Amino acid sequence: KEINVREALNSALDEEMSADPKVFLMGEEVGEYQGAYKISKGLLEKYGPERVLDTPITEAGFTGIGVGAAYYGLKPIVEFMTFNFSMQAIDHIINSAAKSNYMSAGQISVPIVFRGPNGAAAGVGAQHSHCYAAWYASCPGLKVLSPYSSEDARGLLKAAIRDPDPVVFLENELLYGESFPVSDEVLDSSFCIPIGKAKIEREGKDVTITAFSKMVGYALKAAETLEKEGISAEVINLRSIRPLDRATINSSVRKTGRLVTVEEGFPQHGVGAEICTSVVEDSFGYLDAPVERITGADVPMPYAANLERMAVPQVNSLLFFYC
Amino acid sequence: DSKPLTIETSMPYGSHNCEAPSRSVETTSEELFSFFQDMAKMRRMEIAADSLYKAKLIRGFCHLYDGQEAVAVGMEAAITKKDSIITAYRDHCTFIGRGGSLFELFSELMGRHTGCSKGKGGSMHFYRKEAGFYGGHGIVGAQIPLGCGLAFAQKYSKDENVAFTLYGDGAANQGQLFEALNIAALWDLPAILVCENNHYGMGTAEWRSAKSHSYYKRGDYAPGLKVDGMDALAVKQACKFAKEHALKNGPIILEMDTYRYHGHSMSDPGSTYRTRDEISGVRQERDPVERIRKLLLAHDIATEKELKDIEKEVRKEVDQAIAQAKESPMPEPSELFTNVYVKGLGTEAFGADRKEVRVKLP
Numbered sequence: 141k142e143i144n145v146r147e148a149l150n151s152a153l154d155e156e157m158s159a160d161p162k163v164f165l166m167g168e169e170v171g172e173y174q175g176a177y178k179i180s181k182g183l184l185e186k187y188g189p190e191r192v193l194d195t196p197i198t199e200a201g202f203t204g205i206g207v208g209a210a211y212y213g214l215k216p217i218v219e220f221m222t223f224n225f226s227m228q229a230i231d232h233i234i235n236s237a238a239k240s241n242y243m244s245a246g247q248i249s250v251p252i253v254f255r256g257p258n259g260a261a262a263g264v265g266a267q268h269s270h271c272y273a274a275w276y277a278s279c280p281g282l283k284v285l286s287p288y289s290s291e292d293a294r295g296l297l298k299a300a301i302r303d304p305d306p307v308v309f310l311e312n313e314l315l316y317g318e319s320f321p322v323s324d325e326v327l328d329s330s331f332c333i334p335i336g337k338a339k340i341e342r343e344g345k346d347v348t349i350t351a352f353s354k355m356v357g358y359a360l361k362a363a364e365t366l367e368k369e370g371i372s373a374e375v376i377n378l379r380s381i382r383p384l385d386r387a388t389i390n391s392s393v394r395k396t397g398r399l400v401t402v403e404e405g406f407p408q409h410g411v412g413a414e415i416c417t418s419v420v421e422d423s424f425g426y427l428d429a430p431v432e433r434i435t436g437a438d439v440p441m442p443y444a445a446n447l448e449r450m451a452v453p454q455v456n457s458l459l460f461f462y463c
Numbered sequence: 464d465s466k467p468l469t470i471e472t473s474m475p476y477g478s479h480n481c482e483a484p485s486r487s488v489e490t491t492s493e494e495l496f497s498f499f500q501d502m503a504k505m506r507r508m509e510i511a512a513d514s515l516y517k518a519k520l521i522r523g524f525c526h527l528y529d530g531q532e533a534v535a536v537g538m539e540a541a542i543t544k545k546d547s548i549i550t551a552y553r554d555h556c557t558f559i560g561r562g563g564s565l566f567e568l569f570s571e572l573m574g575r576h577t578g579c580s581k582g583k584g585g586s587m588h589f590y591r592k593e594a595g596f597y598g599g600h601g602i603v604g605a606q607i608p609l610g611c612g613l614a615f616a617q618k619y620s621k622d623e624n625v626a627f628t629l630y631g632d633g634a635a636n637q638g639q640l641f642e643a644l645n646i647a648a649l650w651d652l653p654a655i656l657v658c659e660n661n662h663y664g665m666g667t668a669e670w671r672s673a674k675s676h677s678y679y680k681r682g683d684y685a686p687g688l689k690v691d692g693m694d695a696l697a698v699k700q701a702c703k704f705a706k707e708h709a710l711k712n713g714p715i716i717l718e719m720d721t722y723r724y725h726g727h728s729m730s731d732p733g734s735t736y737r738t739r740d741e742i743s744g745v746r747q748e749r750d751p752v753e754r755i756r757k758l759l760l761a762h763d764i765a766t767e768k769e770l771k772d773i774e775k776e777v778r779k780e781v782d783q784a785i786a787q788a789k790e791s792p793m794p795e796p797s798e799l800f801t802n803v804y805v806k807g808l809g810t811e812a813f814g815a816d817r818k819e820v821r822v823k824l825p
Contacts (some may be wrong), residue, residue, distance in 0.1 A: 200638065208614075209613070245801075248592060386811060
């Protein structure tokens, strides 16, 4: 059986709202419009306007309200139409949500999920194409998840909603319509993926490729090409950007001796930079070659199709180190 | 024995989009007595904090509340601990008002393990969730949407309680106030926005930062009251009115006309942007503790000597709490890594030295 990522997210929201009356969804166009990307389709009809709340286009206000509701013990899911707009509310994500449990020595926990599409879509220009994985993942107190497949989307979103800490959940607009095969286990309402564990999507012995979100698909395609050339690539789907599964990454690199990191975000201080550091710290002696970082170009996202294509990794970019 | 009294507030309420409550406030001799005790304690506590800061026993930022005590005390008299309160960084007296102890307070100020945030919060981050106090927030204005979120959660949970969000006249110009108020009004949230107008946002006088400094009118569609924030009874009456209003009709703004005697924080002598005459004038004419002292004497509830004795008593309490806090230990080094998460999931965390200190978060 196959379901697409949109259905996976929708069913996860539905099941968790059904299981726990403290869970509610708020954001722009999540209700009557059925979600800007239809992730919340049908939820207003099922759970009513008390639990599916359309907000004004005022991120600082509604995000702060979500965090305050979490202080009180509710479990809000705050949808950003895209994570680009979360910049209007980043103070509440960082200062109000991530730090409260620590500052209060455990008195004020913040069980909240901030979710929505992140990173580049297609042809929407610089202000709508930014990947915030590295930003949020640099902040202690937050957990940052990024699903690739339908299995990831279902299992990680359910884990995020059940988790007692603030979780930033980075989706990808271009994956919403993509279908993936799913097992009966994945479709079971008790299905959950542990936070902080990466998934080895494909085993290999010559080179490790780490990726998250849409780039996992590219890494798998690149691995197929490499296989034809007699190179066995291991593809790690990070799933969790924070906590970062250093153990899985390092044990893979110790086996393969080579590392390529892939992400759509900017190179400087990026997720790849952190992974590279982790390998240098823990497995330096095992490296047979310098680490390669594949990232978005170090420029704001251009609009023109040809330039945009040059600004984000393509499957071929993952192969340049070999070619 | 407690006897009922009715006392007229000396200033009328200003009102916007609503009928102001009566100036006749019902109280009792016991309540007035407790106002005096509580405010005397708060006053003494803040003065002691000033000395501890100057003795370098308190670090970083420290914002004192002396002058504004009537707001904390009058508000508590109108509500219960099931109602929520959230405030900014000038939070010492709010914590005491919610039932926090002097020992936890001074311990926190001096970064001791026995502090209300185990020494991890500091002056600006006091909490007492069991009594509905949600902090203690350091970013100007951010507590306003958070407070409206508490109100949302109370309504969602069908608790018949309200959330009081305190902010200063400086924060009153923040955009997120208007964002949160708009949503609170759309959703009829039981949110009470309390603007503690002490007339200076740090060193900027209200007229230099606000085109309209009638803060109680700035909610437009939301009703507002202007309250003599130096009069605990006027504050009590307004908060009672606001709670009833908010439960029925949604958000309301209370502008408390108040004054801080200290500078904005300990690094501010508080005298470059206002005159010493202005400060001493307020002390002489409007001081919230002296107002209650006069009432207690005028109604023969207490004698001068009894009130002096109370002041001596609170002084002793404060000194004892400080001595006890000084003897308390600093947090254990291992506390550096606790409470980052509720459920750390074995996340690895590093200290400053990435080779030596690496722990699994609980």
